Amino acid sequence: MSVFYTATDHFVLLPALLLALFGCATLLFDFWVFPDPKQRRWLLMFLVLGELFAAVAYWRQFDFLSSHGGELTAFNGALVVDHYSLFFHSIFLVTTLIVGLMSYRYMEVRDEHHGEYYGLLMLAQTGMFFLASGYELVTIFIGLETMAVTFYVLVGFLRSDKRSNEAALKYLLLGGLSSGFLAYGFSLLYGLAGSTKLVDIGRMAASRDANDPILLMALGTTAVGLLFKISAAPFHMWAPDAYEGAPTAITAFLAVGSKAASFALLLRLMVGPLGAARVAWEPILVAAAVLSIIIGNLAAVTQTNTKRLLAYSGINHAGYILLGIVAGNPTGIKGVLIYLLVYTFMTLGAFAVLIALTRKGLAGEDINDLNGLMKKAPGYGIAMLIFLVSLAGIPPTGGFFGKYYIFLSLIETGHYSLAVFAALFVAVSVYYYFRLIRAVFVDTEEQETPALSTSFGLKVGLGITGVMTLVLGMYPEPFLRLAQLSISR
Amino acid sequence: MQEHLLSIILFTPLVGVLVLMFLPRSQKTLVRLWANISAAAGLLVSIPLIVNFNRNADGMQFVERMEWIPSLGVQYLIGVDGISVLMVMLTTIMGFLAIFSSWDAVKDREKEYYAMFLIQQTGMIGVFISMDFLLFYVFWEMVLVPMYFIIGVWGGPRKLYAAIKFFLYTLAGGVMMLLGILTLYFVHFGQTGRYTFEIAELMKLNMPLGLQQWVFWAFFLGFAVKVPMFPFHTWLPDAHTEAPTAGSVILAAVLLKMGTYGFLRFSLPLLPKASSDHTIVTVLATLSIIGILYGAFVSLMQKDWKKLVAYSSVSHLGFCTLGIFALNQAGIAGSVIQQINHGISTGMLFLVVGVIYERRHTREISEYGGLAHVMPNYAIVFAIAMLSSAGLPLLNGFVGEFTILQGAFDANKTWAAFAVLGVIFGAAYLLWLYQRTMLGEVTNEKNKGLPDLNWREWAVFLPLIIWAISIGVYPKPYFDILEKPVAQIVHRVHQTANTEAAIR
Numbered sequence: 001m002s003v004f005y006t007a008t009d010h011f012v013l014l015p016a017l018l019l020a021l022f023g024c025a026t027l028l029f030d031f032w033v034f035p036d037p038k039q040r041r042w043l044l045m046f047l048v049l050g051e052l053f054a055a056v057a058y059w060r061q062f063d064f065l066s067s068h069g070g071e072l073t074a075f076n077g078a079l080v081v082d083h084y085s086l087f088f089h090s091i092f093l094v095t096t097l098i099v100g101l102m103s104y105r106y107m108e109v110r111d112e113h114h115g116e117y118y119g120l121l122m123l124a125q126t127g128m129f130f131l132a133s134g135y136e137l138v139t140i141f142i143g144l145e146t147m148a149v150t151f152y153v154l155v156g157f158l159r160s161d162k163r164s165n166e167a168a169l170k171y172l173l174l175g176g177l178s179s180g181f182l183a184y185g186f187s188l189l190y191g192l193a194g195s196t197k198l199v200d201i202g203r204m205a206a207s208r209d210a211n212d213p214i215l216l217m218a219l220g221t222t223a224v225g226l227l228f229k230i231s232a233a234p235f236h237m238w239a240p241d242a243y244e245g246a247p248t249a250i251t252a253f254l255a256v257g258s259k260a261a262s263f264a265l266l267l268r269l270m271v272g273p274l275g276a277a278r279v280a281w282e283p284i285l286v287a288a289a290v291l292s293i294i295i296g297n298l299a300a301v302t303q304t305n306t307k308r309l310l311a312y313s314g315i316n317h318a319g320y321i322l323l324g325i326v327a328g329n330p331t332g333i334k335g336v337l338i339y340l341l342v343y344t345f346m347t348l349g350a351f352a353v354l355i356a357l358t359r360k361g362l363a364g365e366d367i368n369d370l371n372g373l374m375k376k377a378p379g380y381g382i383a384m385l386i387f388l389v390s391l392a393g394i395p396p397t398g399g400f401f402g403k404y405y406i407f408l409s410l411i412e413t414g415h416y417s418l419a420v421f422a423a424l425f426v427a428v429s430v431y432y433y434f435r436l437i438r439a440v441f442v443d444t445e446e447q448e449t450p451a452l453s454t455s456f457g458l459k460v461g462l463g464i465t466g467v468m469t470l471v472l473g474m475y476p477e478p479f480l481r482l483a484q485l486s487i488s489r
Numbered sequence: 490m491q492e493h494l495l496s497i498i499l500f501t502p503l504v505g506v507l508v509l510m511f512l513p514r515s516q517k518t519l520v521r522l523w524a525n526i527s528a529a530a531g532l533l534v535s536i537p538l539i540v541n542f543n544r545n546a547d548g549m550q551f552v553e554r555m556e557w558i559p560s561l562g563v564q565y566l567i568g569v570d571g572i573s574v575l576m577v578m579l580t581t582i583m584g585f586l587a588i589f590s591s592w593d594a595v596k597d598r599e600k601e602y603y604a605m606f607l608i609q610q611t612g613m614i615g616v617f618i619s620m621d622f623l624l625f626y627v628f629w630e631m632v633l634v635p636m637y638f639i640i641g642v643w644g645g646p647r648k649l650y651a652a653i654k655f656f657l658y659t660l661a662g663g664v665m666m667l668l669g670i671l672t673l674y675f676v677h678f679g680q681t682g683r684y685t686f687e688i689a690e691l692m693k694l695n696m697p698l699g700l701q702q703w704v705f706w707a708f709f710l711g712f713a714v715k716v717p718m719f720p721f722h723t724w725l726p727d728a729h730t731e732a733p734t735a736g737s738v739i740l741a742a743v744l745l746k747m748g749t750y751g752f753l754r755f756s757l758p759l760l761p762k763a764s765s766d767h768t769i770v771t772v773l774a775t776l777s778i779i780g781i782l783y784g785a786f787v788s789l790m791q792k793d794w795k796k797l798v799a800y801s802s803v804s805h806l807g808f809c810t811l812g813i814f815a816l817n818q819a820g821i822a823g824s825v826i827q828q829i830n831h832g833i834s835t836g837m838l839f840l841v842v843g844v845i846y847e848r849r850h851t852r853e854i855s856e857y858g859g860l861a862h863v864m865p866n867y868a869i870v871f872a873i874a875m876l877s878s879a880g881l882p883l884l885n886g887f888v889g890e891f892t893i894l895q896g897a898f899d900a901n902k903t904w905a906a907f908a909v910l911g912v913i914f915g916a917a918y919l920l921w922l923y924q925r926t927m928l929g930e931v932t933n934e935k936n937k938g939l940p941d942l943n944w945r946e947w948a949v950f951l952p953l954i955i956w957a958i959s960i961g962v963y964p965k966p967y968f969d970i971l972e973k974p975v976a977q978i979v980h981r982v983h984q985t986a987n988t989e990a991a992i993r
Binding site: 374389404407423426427431437438441475476477 | 638
């Protein structure tokens with residue numbers, strides 16, 4: 001208590017500081033240095049540079065943890081850096097970078113290329129930082145809101161597009177509601193523990209009867225707030241609309257970054273401090289997982305808009321990842337981490353292809369817009385094939401190992417019926433993913449359309465995601481080690 | 490060279506694909522030529538395998554072992570025994586012939602077409618040589634995607650329906666099998682404290698009957714859909730009818746054998762108690778017999794030439810599974826030989842349909858009649874294919890069916906009695922088909938002046954005919970090569986069954 005801001009505090013907080021700094025700098029430079037819209041692509045360099053600096057800071061933290069072991073806490077235990085949070089920080093970093101890279105051409109095509117866009121991306125990432133590293137309720141909540149508010153703005157970024165505005169408003173209203181739930185849950189937890197620190201809450205949960213109604217209520221409301229953020233059913237209603245209306249790059253960011261960050265928190269809360277109250281939260285998560293898999297899969301079958309379809313597929317994936325938390329043993333937690341890693345690459349990649357399909361005067365969001373892609377641009381066609389096969393969970397792509405780990409953990413913990421249920425719905429999901437594959441490979445274009453809107457950044461993003469999706473499927477060993485390291489204390 | 494022979498066989502087609510990807514799309518002849526060269530190379534590198542295979546040795550040969558995913562205990566572990574060797578040879582030979590037969594038939598998107606076939610080759614060979622269960626599963630699923638495209642892109646009018654149906658059925662069965670695999674994996678961990686998918690290790694497990702039964706049914710769903718056994722066969726007629734000729738050939742000749750191979754390699758040795766359990770054997774044998782008879786009856790009813798051949802597959806594969814669950818030397822050895830035979834004769838029958846379809850673009854049996862007058866050579870080839878499928882002595886089909894029936898008779902006389910009916914009906918629908926299409930007067934004007942077989946078609950049929958006759962006349966090498974591995978399976982199943990009985 002004697003020192004307000006120690007060297008450790010600084011060391012732990014540095015990446016977030018850098019991101020916020022570069023984010024704000026981007027906002028300013030947009031006005032002062034690059035008033036000409038054509039020069040705005042240079043602002044992407046700010047993002048790349050900021051991520052680079054953040055990466056160095058993360059690397060030093062990783063180095064420190066490797067040599068000293070354990071974890072680093074800062075601000076009297078409000079922030080913590082361990083391998084677990086670093087795993088998520090790297091996911092956020094890669095996600096933000098790739099989203100930035102694949103954005104500029106899209107925003108130019110949609111005539112909404114503004115400098116603050118890149119700043120907001122970095123600010124959202126700053127919020128995610130606190131979700132993965134926060135170890136105190138208020139810190140976590142502020143991080144969550146930082147992320148959420150930037151996303152409200154980003155979803156509505158296409159100012160002249162009605163759907164984008166509608167999506168932002170819907171997301172804002174429902175997001176506000178869920179934040180309210182979460183705040184309510186947090187306040188109950190605080191009331192029970194007499195402290196906002198997760199350490200104390202853990203102690204409280206361990207000492208209390210798990211069937212205590214107040215604890216149940218605290219858990220329930222907290223879970224609802226977080227289930228909303230990961231777009232798990234029955235709190236998924238915002239997702240299809242927000243995904244459809246948002247700029248495609250932001251849809252990808254929302255689908256991957258926001259979801260991964262919320263999972264980082266959910267997993268940390270449920271398995272860590274609230275692990276003692278497992279009997280209370282397990283039924284909630286099981287119900288949400290089962291509903292997500294059913295609703296996500298069945299609703300996806302009838303979609304005609306690719307972004308909506310991917311939204312429902314995202315709901316379905318959230319269900320599978322939740323099952324990993326339900327299993328809750330080391331295998332299950334590793335499964336959640338691996339699944340999220342694979343999900344990051346395959347989802348970003350699939351959206352990158354959709355971005356390339358968005359051309360002047362052509363939204364490219366209908367499934368039919370994928371028709372004949374293989375003939376038109378074989379590289380994009382094959383990339384899309386890899387992502388879709390991976391989303392469906394078929395080897396030799398990364399998606400298989402994500403699902404594999406979930407099944408593994410379910411069987412290990414004796415959840416046989418859940419395993420059978422989850423396995424059967426894989427077959428359902430194949431149906432709609434292969435509808436997209438069919439459009440790409442079998443169907444033909446009805447009329448000539450302009451060339452795809454590609455850019456260097458987009459190709460880099462596609463390359464990274466495509467290669468990573470395959471590498472995770474063919475040689476997952478290094479990543480499994482990383483996941484193992486992340487869960488070891 | 491020797492020690493990496495299997496890897497070379499496995500990856501030769503993939504190397505072909507890598508080169509193929511860089512060939513210009515417009516150079517169609519070059520693309521075709523390269524695909525044929527790759528497939529021929531795949532066949533050539535597999536010849537040393539059968540030459541150097543030691544049929545008197547126990548266990549696996551040409552074993553290669555490498556760590557793949559140590560954290561999960563998954564290895565790149567490949568090897569062959571007598572059963573696998575035959576399956577690999579079947580794959581490389583039929584794969585080459587299928588690609589060769591497509592030279593004139595496919596005129597659209599050749600590059601992707603051949604790439605899919607070659608990728609599929611690697612997948613199928615991988616299935617037959619994997620000695621690590623997860624590696625096996627990866628190849629098993631990998632095969633689905635190329636076949637989806639082969640049916641879905643180059644197929645007939647209802648190709649998309651057929652393709653997705655094929656995919657969904659097999660995938661749903663496959664994931665259930667995966668759950669079974671994972672259960673074994675954990676039981677093994679529980680007993681030894683070591684994570685592994687190695688089949689030889691998993692065989693050492695001592696599992697109670699109840700658990701074995703659960704795992705057996707999980708495997709059953711995976712394999713039975715693939716075979717396909719009644720009542721999981723409904724995808725097969727659709728897939729066969731809609732697939733392009735070469736796709737049907739590979740589907741019938743090799744892909745279906747993955748299911749029967751799965752029973753032999755995994756269900757029986759890993760779950761001996763469940764596999765010899767009275768209820769399970771009765772159910773499986775009954776389903777096989779229903780498949781035999783049902784397939785034959787439905788074949789009798791068909792108006793579509795290709796669909797008839799497809800349903801005849803259901804009937805013939807019924808013999809194969811019946812042989813397996815006779816659980817004796819004759820039954821299992823006969824089953825493997827019949828799998829090869831079915832590959833040859835049904836492969837030929839599909840090629841026969843393909844030849845006429847290319848000329849007339851219809852498969853309605855009623856459109857034809859008296860073709861023997863117009864295309865005499867064709868009629869001869871068809872006759873041989875048909876008789877080999879019907880099981881005429883001195884042709885290959887007889888050897889397999891006879892041995893299976895012998896095994897079935899040993900196991901249970903009632904089974905044999907019913908299965909013999911299948912042989913009779915099999916002869917009936919095939920002969921009737923031949924009569925309706927080939928014999929009599931030329932009834933349809935359009936059929937007059939159809940050209941007879943060209944040299945390329947002869948080149949496809951001739952090796953198959955020679956192969957069929959050679960098995961029919963001198964099947965001893967096949968029985969020799971199968972003796973050891975089959976004896977091992979039989980011993981394993983009966984040994985555990987006997988100890989069980991002794992304990993009781």
